[in-house]
Amino acid sequence: MNRAGQDISGLEEWMKSWYAPAYRTACLVLNDSTGAEEAVQEAFLRMWRFRDAMPDGEAARPWLYRVVVNSCYSWARKEWGVDGRRAPQAALESLAETSPGPDEIALVGDRAAVVRVALARLPEALRVPIVLRYYAGLSEKEIAVAIHRRPGTVKSRLHEARRLLSADATLSPFAEEEEGTQ
């Protein structure tokens, strides 16, 4: 049984309910809100066009993120002229330069910006799994479906991404803070 058997209004409601998580996931992947909006729009249009192929139940969520991630890759390839698997280094550098420093951010309490910059520094192959794992809440198996990689690959990428983020000096104060609050 798939979504083709359901009524259109139900599908519309389902898509509306998943728009915000999909949009924010795309924002974290691309680090570009405009690009994220376009990518999610394209992803939802694709889902609408191919709704007959849409799986039902729990399988719908990884399918949704798969379409969103693919749209993000397409957008990046089109806009940045790279293979879509890597954010342009220049863009990341400019982002890091224009973003406030850790001390400044700590003063105003904007941890979100620091995390975004730290994520943007990660290679895209590592950034996508960690966003899907810790923001979208997908399991390793679901991430493997979403990015079309083996679960073992996903596991190693998640481990590497966690290691790099833990070693990131800009995030260490937050880790201590979290530890301190526990």
Place this chain on the structure above:
Amino acid sequence: MIGDDEFEALLHEAGGGYAVPTHGPDEILSAASPPTSGAKVVRGRFRFRELAMAGVSVAAVVALTAVLLTSSGGSPAVSTTASRYAKAYALAGNGLSKSVLGALVSRHSTKATTTTTTGRDIIAKGTLRLRTTRAALRRDVARLTALAAEFGGYVSAADLAETGSHPGGTIVVKVPAGSFSAFIAKAEGIAKVRSLTTSDTDVTAQVVDLGARLTALVDERGQLEVLLGRAGKISDLLSVENEVEYVQSQIEQIQGEQRTLAAQVDYSALTVSLAVPRPPHVSGPSTGFGHAWHEAVAGFVNGVKALVSVLGDLLFAVLSFIVVALIVYGLWRSVWPRVRRRIA
């Protein structure tokens, strides 16, 4: 090492900072197609298309067979092209081969008829160099423009100068290919002809090749549409969709080339060069200070020339005298002692 819970909290904080566009989902759903089953529409449309193509293919095969049996004077190139496609699609062995082959054969049969009745595709060009006068330049250009309009053509480019040191220029006239020779004959009467060159380029093979490539791409797009309807996995759907976009861009590129080529075949271009001969340079009488200066320089030069001439003559005379004197003295010295001895 940051723990899982901390990562989750940090990423939710980072993601939650992005304001979600409130109009987003509604815009997407309103932009989406009407609530009909997309994949089913594709399949249904193609069933009808397959039936139509099958019908056309049967008729085309019959027509082609009749043409091949009754006429041996058809274009061998076109027959070869059709058979090449027939062989290729027969070897392909897929479910669509019959209908695709039918459509191809049908199209190439049509092309063969067109080629036979309308002849070859030729791009004709020419360059006509005319000699005119400064006074007649404007009139000649007007006559050429009017002549182009009379033949159903137009001036596509012009670069003319009526004044300045080099009056004249070039205009490019495009006229229907069928009237090209008549137009040249009339244009030659406008002014004195310095030279005329024409050239014909046969682009029939190029036209046929573009047509064949377009046909193949259109069929490929049709097959991809079938695959779109049959694919179940989203990865397949996305890759096929990308392929359809690529094929569509190729189709549009070829159609653009066809339009350009057709325009060049339909309208022949004659580049008319209008030249005004430059009058010979005549220097007028000079007056005033300049005149005096030139006179003085000329007088000085003439004086030096006269001096060199006189001194040259004088020097020659002196040198000649010295040579003669030396010879005489030598002879005197050698002969006079013997003469003295005899006398003594």
